Amino acid sequence: MPTLVENTGQSKVSAIHELGRADFISVRDFNFFYGKKQSLFDINMDIPEKQVTAFIGPSGCGKSTLLRNFNRMNELIEGVHHSGEIQLVGKSIFDRNVEVIALRRTIGMVFQKSNPFPKSIYENVVYALRISGQTKKSLLDDCVERSLRGAALWDEVKDRLHESALGLSGGQMQRLCIARAIANRPKVLLMDEPCSALDPIATVKVEELIRELKQEFTIIIVTHNMQQATRCSDRTAFFYLGKLVEYDNTHKIFSNPSEKKTEDYITGRFG
Amino acid sequence: MDTIGTHSLDFFKTDKHEASRALSRSLKNRFLTLLCIALSLATLVPLVSIVILVLKNGLPLLSRHIFTELPPAAGMAGGGFGNAIIGTLVMVGIGLAIAAPVGILSAIYINEYAPISRLAKTVRLVAKLLTGIPSIICGVFAFAIVVMRTGYFSAYAGGVALAVLMLPTILLTAEQALTGVQSAYREASYGLGATRFQTIIRVVLPDALPAIMTGIMLAVARAAGETAPLIFTALFSQYWANSLSEPTASLSVLIYNFSTVPFPHQIQMAWTASLVLVAFVTAANIIAQTAFSRKH
Numbered sequence: 001m002p003t004l005v006e007n008t009g010q011s012k013v014s015a016i017h018e019l020g021r022a023d024f025i026s027v028r029d030f031n032f033f034y035g036k037k038q039s040l041f042d043i044n045m046d047i048p049e050k051q052v053t054a055f056i057g058p059s060g061c062g063k064s065t066l067l068r069n070f071n072r073m074n075e076l077i078e079g080v081h082h083s084g085e086i087q088l089v090g091k092s093i094f095d096r097n098v099e100v101i102a103l104r105r106t107i108g109m110v111f112q113k114s115n116p117f118p119k120s121i122y123e124n125v126v127y128a129l130r131i132s133g134q135t136k137k138s139l140l141d142d143c144v145e146r147s148l149r150g151a152a153l154w155d156e157v158k159d160r161l162h163e164s165a166l167g168l169s170g171g172q173m174q175r176l177c178i179a180r181a182i183a184n185r186p187k188v189l190l191m192d193e194p195c196s197a198l199d200p201i202a203t204v205k206v207e208e209l210i211r212e213l214k215q216e217f218t219i220i221i222v223t224h225n226m227q228q229a230t231r232c233s234d235r236t237a238f239f240y241l242g243k244l245v246e247y248d249n250t251h252k253i254f255s256n257p258s259e260k261k262t263e264d265y266i267t268g269r270f271g
Numbered sequence: 272m273d274t275i276g277t278h279s280l281d282f283f284k285t286d287k288h289e290a291s292r293a294l295s296r297s298l299k300n301r302f303l304t305l306l307c308i309a310l311s312l313a314t315l316v317p318l319v320s321i322v323i324l325v326l327k328n329g330l331p332l333l334s335r336h337i338f339t340e341l342p343p344a345a346g347m348a349g350g351g352f353g354n355a356i357i358g359t360l361v362m363v364g365i366g367l368a369i370a371a372p373v374g375i376l377s378a379i380y381i382n383e384y385a386p387i388s389r390l391a392k393t394v395r396l397v398a399k400l401l402t403g404i405p406s407i408i409c410g411v412f413a414f415a416i417v418v419m420r421t422g423y424f425s426a427y428a429g430g431v432a433l434a435v436l437m438l439p440t441i442l443l444t445a446e447q448a449l450t451g452v453q454s455a456y457r458e459a460s461y462g463l464g465a466t467r468f469q470t471i472i473r474v475v476l477p478d479a480l481p482a483i484m485t486g487i488m489l490a491v492a493r494a495a496g497e498t499a500p501l502i503f504t505a506l507f508s509q510y511w512a513n514s515l516s517e518p519t520a521s522l523s524v525l526i527y528n529f530s531t532v533p534f535p536h537q538i539q540m541a542w543t544a545s546l547v548l549v550a551f552v553t554a555a556n557i558i559a560q561t562a563f564s565r566k567h
Contacts, residue, residue: 076461078387105464115455117474128463131473180463 020049021089024218025070025188030084032065034077039065041242043084047235052210052219054233054250056226058265061239063222067190070220071107072100088188105132108181108217112193114173116165116180121148121157124165124176128184143183150216151179152209171202178209182217189213191221195228207232226266230254238262322549329546332539337547342509342525348536352544354511355520358426359548361512362505362521363495365430366437371487373434374441378483382449383471395446401439409435410500418504426512426519429505436500437490444486448479488559492552498523522548 023046032040040062047053055063068074069086072093086093093103105128116124123130125147126140134140144161148154153175157168165176174194181189191210195203210219210232223229229236230250237247238261246253246262257263264270336351343350377398381391413432418424452475460470476483498521506518507528522544529541 071462073458073462076458101464101466103464104462109462111455111458111462113455115453115459117456117459118478127460127465127473131460131463131465131469177459180459184463 020051020218022046022048023087024049024089025220026085026087026090027066028085028087030066030069030082030086032062032069032074032082033080035079039242040069040082043244045237045244045247047218047220049218050214050216051234052214052221052232053235053237054229055220055222055237055239056224056229056265057239057245058270059224062242063237063239064192066239067192067220067222070188070190071104071109073104073109075100105184106186107188107190108184108186109190110174110177110181110192110194113197114170114177116168116173116176118164118166120162121165121168121176122161124180125183127180132184147179147183148176150182150213151175152205152212153179169202171198171205174198174202174206175209178206178213182213187218189217189219191219193222193224196224203228226254238265240265325542325546325549328539328542330543332543333546337543341511342520342529342540343536344509345532345537346534350540352520352522352525352540352547354508355522355525355544356547358429358505358508358512358520359495359522359551361515362426362429362433362501362519363491365427365515366433366494367487367491369430369434370437370441370490374438375445375483377442378445378449379471379476382446383467383475394442398439398442401435402443405499406436406497407499407503409433410503413500414503421516423516424504424506424518426505426515426517429501429519429521430515432500432504433494433497436497437494440490440493441483441486444489445479445483448482448486449475451482452478484562485559488555492555492559495555496523496548496552498527502527522551 025047027043027045027047030040030043031038043066055067057063065074069082070088070093074080082094088103088106092098117127119127122140122144125144126134129140129143145154145158148157153172156172157176160167165173168176174197178189178194194210195206198206207228210221213219214234221229221233233250235247236250236253238245238253238257238259240261246257246259248258253262254266257266336349337353338351338356339353340349340351341354342352377394381388381394385391409432412435413428417428417431421428456474456478457470460474461467465473501521501524505521505524507524508518508520512519526541526544526548529537529544532538
């Protein structure tokens with residue numbers, strides 16, 4: 001474990017890596033309700049392009065709820081509603097003209113528990129292409145290789161692409177889910193505690209992958225693991241009881257937070 | 272409970288009272304175990320004796336002629352019941368062709384589209400009530416809506432009666448099968464931009480299919496053995512059927528007819544037909560239990 005914690009050099013490197021717009025995703029006065037229960041209060045934040053933004057905070061603080069609003073996954077739950085605005089590159093994702101199907105193809109998602117379909121590795125990766133009607137074999141083959149290489153899984157599975165994905169190890173399954181999520185070349189990758197079910201070695205691999213993926217994607221990661229946030233994110237947002245308490249450069253949050261609440265949380269005094 | 276709490280500490284003390292209570296508990300335990308074993312064996316008695324009886328009485332006439340020839344006229348020897356075997360298969364097939372799509376699509380609606388709607392609750396309740404309805408009522412129903420309208424007994428009237436009989440089983444097992452599909456699969460599919468329809472077709476149904484097939488085979492096994500719904504609807508026929516709109520023979524009605532006549536050969540043939548029917552139903556059940564069982 002100690003070796004994992006010390007590997008914090010990345011956030012400094014990424015300070016140089018500043019391309020893209022600072023308000024790739026912008027959240028304005030956003031409130032969210034499960035039935036009558038309000039779970040997000042007046043969230044305002046801008047998420048920068050091609051950087052890794054970490055959401056931290058104790059369980060039930062609303063970080064996953066906010067994440068699941070970016071691709072409107074929360075709409076699958078009965079009785080939810082919201083107020084305020086979320087924009088992707090200046091365009092509201094709740095706009096009448098936005099098709100939720102298209103939105104989810106633009107904003108991919110990786111879940112807490114790896115959930116490959118009970119199909120072959122190949123079919124898992126090309127799922128997004130198949131549902132958008134792509135049948136050309138050469139295109140699908142290219143996509144499989146590109147996505148699996150992108151998820152650093154190609155060398156491990158290239159000889160058994162047509163075997164069931166359920167035969168992979170936990171870490172491989174999660175990387176397969178990442179490959180599946182990036183297969184359709186989304187712009188944003190949402191990751192909901194992607195490493196919480198993985199062992200330390202698999203976690204390292206996924207974290208390395210996250211740092212590589214930000215060359216191409218804007219990444220938002222929800223994590224309970226604060227070392228993970230320091231290791232792989234550029235920006236960190238701390239949530240507490242449905243409110244955004246502090247949002248700043250990761251380095252700043254973990255070395256010199258402005259809010260007492262943030263300091264208490266990252267030093268382990270509660271949460 | 273008290274032995275676990277306060278008394279457990281002096282468990283090794285030779286308390287006479289405690290020792291006799293322990294003995295009585297262990298005797299009770301042994302008695303109940305033996306009772307359960309005895310009763311489990313008792314349930315086997317009727318099942319095994321049916322099989323033995325059917326084999327003993329049915330085997331003598333079993334030959335390939337049974338499958339290819341028509342039933343003998345009253346008092347005559349020889350013959351078979353090929354038309355009844357085909358009739359049963361055809362009518363179960365018609366029943367399945369009606370009940371399977373309706374049942375599976377309803378299950379998809381009440382589980383995937385509107386699980387907490389009033390319609391879903393109503394359908395679920397009605398299906399559960401329908402499983403308890405006597406099969407003869409299904410026959411009377413099909414008689415009323417098909418036979419009375421068309422004016423003749425027919426294979427498709429029989430098929431409708433069997434469909435009513437099969438529908439609740441298929442619907443409820445299919446719903447169970449869909450409930451059994453991990454919601455993580457649905458989430459992953461939606462997360463990749465799939466529509467609900469794509470999610471159902473590509474992810475949910477393939478995963479639920481083995482369990483749905485099990486339900487279908489169980490429904491088939493039950494329907495194939497039913498007599499009451501067919502007497503009112505398909506009646507019986509001594510001949511090969513030329514179309515679906517004429518009285519049609521079935522194994523169950525043949526058994527019913529032949530077992531009530533005073534001719535030994537016909538009674539013997541009823542036993543052989545029972546054997547064929549039991550074999551068919553057993554095969555359907557075994558397929559349901561094994562071939563479609565979930566692999567993961």
